Amino acid sequence: MKVTVVGLGVIGGSFVKALKGKGFEVYGIDSDVDTLEQAKEEGCIIDGFTDGVQIIPETDLTIICLYPSLVIDFIKKNHFKAGSIISDAVGIKSYFLNEVLQLLPDNVEYISVHPMAGREKKGYAYASKEVFKDANFIIIEHQKNKSESIKKMQYLASQLGFHSTKIMSPYDHDEIISYTSQLPHILAVALMNSDTQKYNTGKYIGDSFRDLTRIANINEDLWTELFLNNKKYLLSSIKNFKNQLDIMEKAISENDEEILKDRFRESSHRREHL
């Protein structure tokens, strides 16, 4: 099977690195020729291209690892092989999938995926097959998908080294992701920005603060797009969070030990059973 990964950044780069030696014919597309050269030298791709003109019409599985708006551009510009599968790794799915499905001809199949792994750092240099190890992989199924194609993507996930693969609708995906991925980013940003800066903060932090703010270093364009296009679910997740925060704030204010301890027992139990 001929696989072309489009965009060899931290996710696309990790794809080609993880696919090395797994029996796929892997090609890469990137605007940066040095990156293509490096991936080729490392034996992660057979060949590299700066556009899809030559390789996409021959590709069985195209995985587009670009920003959401650039995925749309790439689909519009390229001619895909009949019977081939096209995929992406965009962080939200429902708004995006509606747009993509309208663009594509009937003789190709679109299966969006979400590899739940990433790094704060951008670029091929930070790509690594290790990020997929023990990580979760989500396959987004829609009405036009064939079960054999879904199976192909499940096989791909297992070959990439993912620990768990789940299949779900784009709506379910966007709902759960608003809680497990988007809300944590919002909280990290709010925590970082709520510093009064009265002290030299860096001298008074431990691992908990470091862990909770790691993702406060955030790609502003990408995440603004992801948040605004998942508004309904994200606002609901923020609301649920604020309810819990309010319960604790009130308990602290009223010296209510029992409510605090109850909330701590609950969170400890949930975290242990995650």
Place this chain on the structure above:
Amino acid sequence: MKVTVVGLGVIGGSFVKALKGKGFEVYGIDSDVDTLEQAKEEGCIIDGFTDGVQIIPETDLTIICLYPSLVIDFIKKNHFKAGSIISDAVGIKSYFLNEVLQLLPDNVEYISVHPMAGREKKGYAYASKEVFKDANFIIIEHQKNKSESIKKMQYLASQLGFHSTKIMSPYDHDEIISYTSQLPHILAVALMNSDTQKYNTGKYIGDSFRDLTRIANINEDLWTELFLNNKKYLLSSIKNFKNQLDIMEKAISENDEEILKDRFRESSHRREHL
């Protein structure tokens, strides 16, 4: 200098492990004889005791690594050497220090410290000198402290392997800690408890969720005590956080890209310069 560490849990255990081979005469007190035996076998303590009757009257520096209320009990029960220093590693300082200073005779000096390092897991088995490496150490200075005693504690911190040592008042300590340590714990608990549990959450998380909820597994008795005794500062830190969260919630609700991007640029800048 004869140093006795009281309570060989994850922090006290890390103290004795980090002090090994640094030229101090180190003793340990713990209610668990197996822990004392293990620490002795590992060469981390010269000898171990289940109470302070014999060793405390001979000790130059007593470091009490127990829960806040147990620190008070230990001080009440023991007879300290004239001219010796007594310290603790309790997470908040002002309410605690007032109480302790009233208990102690004038011929001993109390210097509270806060090693900003820890683990979610409890007990000597999880203690390690590695947790202090590159970590922050805070020395709490009050009116009765002598500068030479403060210098002794600075030397101790450097020998323990801490990267940075800061000296501050108990009030300043409690204010900054309400933001850098207590608020992150509150947020982690609220995030964990705000799960609607509609999905099998563990299958849809990545490192960001794991990082932000690690400390949601929280010791309910200890942290309830720490939070309620630092109420004023903690409520203020929660308020500052909620202001930032509200700004983003409103921006998402109103599709205000500019405000979101501004908040993300600010948090990224702050996180990079931490």
